[in-house]
Amino acid sequence: MTFSLATLFLGAIIYLSLLFLIAHASEKNWIPAAVVRHPAVYVLSLGVYATTWSYYGSVGFAAESGLIYLTIYLGVTLAFALTPVLLMPLLRLTRRHQLTSVADLFAFRFDSRLAGILVTLMLLTGSLPYIALQIRAVSESTQILSGDSQSQAIALVFCVMVSVFAIIFGARHVTPREKHSGLVAAIAFESLIKIAALLVVTFIAVGMAFGGWAGLQSWLQANPLHLDAFHRGVATETWTGLMFLAFAAAFLLPRQFHMLFVENLNAAGLRTASWGFPLFLLVLAMAIPPILWAGEALAMTTPADYTVLGIAQLSESNVIALLTYLGGISAASAMIIVTTLALSSMCLNHLVLPIIRVTPEQDLYAQLRWVRRALIAGIIAAGYFFYLTLAYTEGLVSWGLISFLAMAQLIPGILALLYWPGATRAGFVAGLLAGGTIWGLTGLLPALSTMGPIEVVGLDLAMTQSPDYFGELAFWSISANALVFLAVSQLTRQAPREAEAAAACREVSMRIPAGALVATSPDQFVEQLTPVVGAPAAHAEIDNALSDLALNWSENRPDRLQALREQVQRNLSGMMGPVLARDIVDECLRLDTDSRGAMAQNVRIIEERLERSRRSFKGVAAELDALRRYHRQILEDLPLGIVAVTRGGRIARWNPAMETLTEINAHRILSRRISEIPTPWRELLAQFIDEDQQHAYKRSLHLPGGDRWLSLHKTLINDPAGTINGDRLVLVEDVTDVQRLEDELAHSERLASIGRLAAGVAHEIGNPITGIACLAQEQMTRETDTAGAEEILQQTKRIDHIVQTLIGYAHGGTGVARQPPQIIAINLAAREAERLVKLNPNARELKFFNEVDDALYVLADHQRLVQVFVNLYTNAVDASEPGGYIQTTAKATRDKVQIRITDTGHGIHSSIRDKIMEPFFTTKTPGEGTGLGLALADNIVNDYNGSVRLQARRGRRAGTEAIVQLPRATAPMEARVNG
Amino acid sequence: MPKTDLGSMSLLLLGIGVVLFLSPLSRWWFALEPAWYTTFLAWFGYIVLIAIGIGRERDDL
Numbered sequence A: 001m002t003f004s005l006a007t008l009f010l011g012a013i014i015y016l017s018l019l020f021l022i023a024h025a026s027e028k029n030w031i032p033a034a035v036v037r038h039p040a041v042y043v044l045s046l047g048v049y050a051t052t053w054s055y056y057g058s059v060g061f062a063a064e065s066g067l068i069y070l071t072i073y074l075g076v077t078l079a080f081a082l083t084p085v086l087l088m089p090l091l092r093l094t095r096r097h098q099l100t101s102v103a104d105l106f107a108f109r110f111d112s113r114l115a116g117i118l119v120t121l122m123l124l125t126g127s128l129p130y131i132a133l134q135i136r137a138v139s140e141s142t143q144i145l146s147g148d149s150q151s152q153a154i155a156l157v158f159c160v161m162v163s164v165f166a167i168i169f170g171a172r173h174v175t176p177r178e179k180h181s182g183l184v185a186a187i188a189f190e191s192l193i194k195i196a197a198l199l200v201v202t203f204i205a206v207g208m209a210f211g212g213w214a215g216l217q218s219w220l221q222a223n224p225l226h227l228d229a230f231h232r233g234v235a236t237e238t239w240t241g242l243m244f245l246a247f248a249a250a251f252l253l254p255r256q257f258h259m260l261f262v263e264n265l266n267a268a269g270l271r272t273a274s275w276g277f278p279l280f281l282l283v284l285a286m287a288i289p290p291i292l293w294a295g296e297a298l299a300m301t302t303p304a305d306y307t308v309l310g311i312a313q314l315s316e317s318n319v320i321a322l323l324t325y326l327g328g329i330s331a332a333s334a335m336i337i338v339t340t341l342a343l344s345s346m347c348l349n350h351l352v353l354p355i356i357r358v359t360p361e362q363d364l365y366a367q368l369r370w371v372r373r374a375l376i377a378g379i380i381a382a383g384y385f386f387y388l389t390l391a392y393t394e395g396l397v398s399w400g401l402i403s404f405l406a407m408a409q410l411i412p413g414i415l416a417l418l419y420w421p422g423a424t425r426a427g428f429v430a431g432l433l434a435g436g437t438i439w440g441l442t443g444l445l446p447a448l449s450t451m452g453p454i455e456v457v458g459l460d461l462a463m464t465q466s467p468d469y470f471g472e473l474a475f476w477s478i479s480a481n482a483l484v485f486l487a488v489s490q491l492t493r494q495a496p497r498e499a500e501a502a503a504a505c506r507e508v509s510m511r512i513p514a515g516a517l518v519a520t521s522p523d524q525f526v527e528q529l530t531p532v533v534g535a536p537a538a539h540a541e542i543d544n545a546l547s548d549l550a551l552n553w554s555e556n557r558p559d560r561l562q563a564l565r566e567q568v569q570r571n572l573s574g575m576m577g578p579v580l581a582r583d584i585v586d587e588c589l590r591l592d593t594d595s596r597g598a599m600a601q602n603v604r605i606i607e608e609r610l611e612r613s614r615r616s617f618k619g620v621a622a623e624l625d626a627l628r629r630y631h632r633q634i635l636e637d638l639p640l641g642i643v644a645v646t647r648g649g650r651i652a653r654w655n656p657a658m659e660t661l662t663e664i665n666a667h668r669i670l671s672r673r674i675s676e677i678p679t680p681w682r683e684l685l686a687q688f689i690d691e692d693q694q695h696a697y698k699r700s701l702h703l704p705g706g707d708r709w710l711s712l713h714k715t716l717i718n719d720p721a722g723t724i725n726g727d728r729l730v731l732v733e734d735v736t737d738v739q740r741l742e743d744e745l746a747h748s749e750r751l752a753s754i755g756r757l758a759a760g761v762a763h764e765i766g767n768p769i770t771g772i773a774c775l776a777q778e779q780m781t782r783e784t785d786t787a788g789a790e791e792i793l794q795q796t797k798r799i800d801h802i803v804q805t806l807i808g809y810a811h812g813g814t815g816v817a818r819q820p821p822q823i824i825a826i827n828l829a830a831r832e833a834e835r836l837v838k839l840n841p842n843a844r845e846l847k848f849f850n851e852v853d854d855a856l857y858v859l860a861d862h863q864r865l866v867q868v869f870v871n872l873y874t875n876a877v878d879a880s881e882p883g884g885y886i887q888t889t890a891k892a893t894r895d896k897v898q899i900r901i902t903d904t905g906h907g908i909h910s911s912i913r914d915k916i917m918e919p920f921f922t923t924k925t926p927g928e929g930t931g932l933g934l935a936l937a938d939n940i941v942n943d944y945n946g947s948v949r950l951q952a953r954r955g956r957r958a959g960t961e962a963i964v965q966l967p968r969a970t971a972p973m974e975a976r977v978n979g
Numbered sequence B: 001m002p003k004t005d006l007g008s009m010s011l012l013l014l015g016i017g018v019v020l021f022l023s024p025l026s027r028w029w030f031a032l033e034p035a036w037y038t039t040f041l042a043w044f045g046y047i048v049l050i051a052i053g054i055g056r057e058r059d060d061l
Helices: A005-027 A039-049 A052-081 A083-096 A102-109 A113-146 A152-170 A181-210 A213-222 A224-231 A237-252 A254-262 A268-286 A288-297 A304-314 A318-352 A364-389 A396-408 A411-419 A425-447 A452-457 A467-491 A496-505 A522-533 A535-548 A558-576 A578-588 A603-616 A619-637 A656-662 A681-690 A736-781 A786-811 A826-837 A862-879 A933-943 A973-978 B003-021 B024-031 B038-055
Strands: A641-645 A651-654 A695-703 A706-718 A724-734 A822-825 A847-850 A857-860 A885-892 A896-903 A947-952 A960-969
Touching (some): A039 A268, A052 A224, A083 A268, A213 A224, A224 A288, A237 A396, A304 A318, A522 A535, A681 A695, A826 A847, A862 A933
Antiparallel strands (some): A641 A651, A857 A960
């Protein structure tokens, strides 16, 4: 059964158009995103691994080497069993640093343009003949089905179609941030077609050749030699070598790397792929033996590589034959499209852009897109050229293995990238050159021996193209590669940037930015990038990076701007490769390496990196990290607000207690300037930081939820060398509760005093009342006596004065906001206190000598100072015997006034001298004293930056001296005028 | 399952794979001339082990 060339041509065109439709439908969201992003679609897209080699060539491979063909799939299964330790770290790495190819990966790890170039050249050389092989398979399958030897035309049209598809659906976005969902969907569809066609052919083959599966079993029993041949070669050196090559190819082949990591739409898909993809390959591989034996049983004349097609032809069904043919087209087109996309990205980043720098006058994205499109067309054209010039002597298997062997040279590098931070750039390059040279001379060159120039030289090494040979070659080339890599790495040192990249690959990057950013806003980033990438691209890149980090254009926090710089570098890396991206960022977004504030500015970045990397710490590093976390936790759990302020006035730490106190989230405030803190905290902290004093007690703050009293302490932070770096630490202590308690205690004490004074008040009020009563009786008899009326008025005033004094004392300072200190005459306060104390009958048996100068003033509150005097006088009265005296004197120094209250009481015993200022300490009998008088007096005086102390009376005389020191004030204006 | 356990599981699976398909054991059981599909059954069993060991993990790998 044959088809006309036009029919096959039309069939191929319709099929490729269907691919266009599927890709377009996915991109336009006509196919639900849930379907496109489903792990099953991702697993099927990985089926790009199965090229025409697997689809057609596996039967030929099995015919030649038996079960050894299975190694190409088992090796992949072993690689996917290592998903958590091999594939997932690579996925994380490529995503985080926007690496779009294997060459990017190595260029990033070894910070080497040369590494990128070498890997690109090697993969390009290894892949071009493989692409040619796909074109050849399409051409040969067309030839078999049509019987027309002029099949080059359809190969050419096929190349044009896949080029257009790759350009439209694979190079639409220049950045890996945006995935090509259409491409993924189309490649997954191609895998479905491949596997469906192969399974259909399998069932048809078994039916035709053996009449069913039981017949196959009977045939095998009747022909045991076929089964023996099939099992030959298992677990031999070739078996092991090829399995290793397949292991490497599973994720290092450009097309595999591209679909696995670059076009990964959903990280969870890789988890499903760990078993789903091997299952796909199992189904694919299981179809091969029945087809092989059916071909042998049917004694087919079709070449073994095309047994699949031959059986479809024998079925005499046009549909099945066409489906099988399209399966081959699927295998070839998927491989060419994805490989070309991967290679074009590598060539762009490592071969083209280092030579042709983009011009800022033109649209960066358009330039990159067009260069990449040109590369896609060029690579497929080169593959077509290879197809035209290659002789038809080598089987499909050889080119596949040559390509696999090229990828396997990267295995030592991949292991070093993930697990050997000490590996050096020189070691990698030397190892790759050693392994690559062996591969080139003994693998590639013999395969090209039939090509024009090489044929002229006279090499004829085609005999070496057997699986056994590649098994040995894999061992020797990779061993040489690994040994040279190891030896040279031991003999050379890493550059600092290389060491940084090595740490980043192991997710333990501790890099501190080398300085402070010169730019202070995203707008300045745009200005600095514009000369290199052009204004529109600069703006778009900064906008993208801001969006990636959930920042906005008003961002000005230095650590966030550093993060922005790194994000810009990552995004540029996705478009231009990691080396060029780093060069551009270093050149444009400059750092001031002299900035002493860099460390403080970047504390948050360092902490974030430590948090990300902590699981990777081992040994001493892990212990040091645990210690760091412990110390940080101390600060975090401290019930005091902690604010660290950098030399530049930026907030470097804002602990949870501070968050609770201020209701300002640390995330919102960190790295911002003090001037950006919401009021009234801004004023409080800014004022305190500017002050000379290290401590401030009970600063009141008016907040919407009520007034608060805060004590503030500050200190300078030394760096580890002991030198002061200008950063400051501020402790904020909320003493509101203490303040309220003190006020309540003062009020209680005042009420207690009033209780004690009440009897005196009653007595004092009683006398004038008696007088009033007598005078009133006299008025009743002498109605015109004006002198009597005046006396009544005087007595009434006396009562009023007593009552008002008592009321003023009772209400002074409770529950109201503390007034700022005022200028107070000491003498007035002392006299008022004296009058109050004299309401106590005991006090009246003592003499009071007030010798305070009327012109002495202090900074305090009148009522509170009266309370101090009352408390001290009350103590003096209680300690004195009737007939004693209490003397009050005051003297002024330059800025203080010292008030001395001397009594003739029993004095203070030395055993209690240290305790008398403590609250609730009293020597009085229960019910007579609260033990709060002196403590409250001390608190009040402290509030006005003064002090109280008690000492024995001088001159060995009985009694006590209470010495009160308060800030001196100059006389108020009216006093000076009157005086 | 924590990442470190997942890594250990992964290495264990690799070890099982090596024993099944690359060790002298595999040469021995192939010498017994098993049915042609035996290898595929062993392979399928190995895939099931991978699915149980690491494929059904809910956390991001």
